[in-house]
Amino acid sequence: MRLKLKNYDCSDFDLEDFPQDKLENFCILLTLSIGFDESNGADYFYVYIYSTEWLLSNIHRPASLKNSIVTNRFNIEHILKLINDILEICNSTSEDKSISNLAKYFDWEFDDYNLNIQD
Numbered sequence: 001m002r003l004k005l006k007n008y009d010c011s012d013f014d015l016e017d018f019p020q021d022k023l024e025n026f027c028i029l030l031t032l033s034i035g036f037d038e039s040n041g042a043d044y045f046y047v048y049i050y051s052t053e054w055l056l057s058n059i060h061r062p063a064s065l066k067n068s069i070v071t072n073r074f075n076i077e078h079i080l081k082l083i084n085d086i087l088e089i090c091n092s093t094s095e096d097k098s099i100s101n102l103a104k105y106f107d108w109e110f111d112d113y114n115l116n117i118q119d
Contacts, residue, residue: 003087003098005080006042007033015076023074025053032083032106036095043099045106049079067107 009031013019018026028049035042048068055070069082090101103111 001091001093001095001098002037003091003102004035004037005032005083005087006035008080008083009033018074018076024051024072025057026051026074027054027058030079034087034102034106036098044109045102046109047083047106049074067105 008015010028011031012028013022013026026049030047030049032045032047033042034045046067048065050065050068050070051074052070052072069079071079086105087102090098090105092098092101099108102108
């Protein structure tokens with residue numbers, strides 16, 4: 001079972017035509033649709049992409065940045081390459097283990113989901 005990035009999206013910007021004035025100063029939330037290559041299904045994962053300039057301008061004290069990627073300049077090809085490299089690292093012999101590995105890097109839509117069935 002191999003993890004596969006099936007789709008990605010950002011509600012704030014067109015990632016294929018990113019604003020030229022934001023290339024070095026931005027913070028975006030990327031929605032990743034990740035599944036297994038032999039399956040039609042996918043789960044949503046979320047990751048923040050920060051530029052170093054944005055962090056320097058907006059973070060003025062120590063901060064913990066979970067589920068984040070930091071880059072000097074926006075380049076969707078470089079970002080997708082890193083995400084696909086992470087998927088390769090997270091591949092495991094079971095779906096559950098692969099998803100658990102992914103949740104170390106990205107915020108999973110079901111991360112705190114608790115199925116509580118009561119009669």
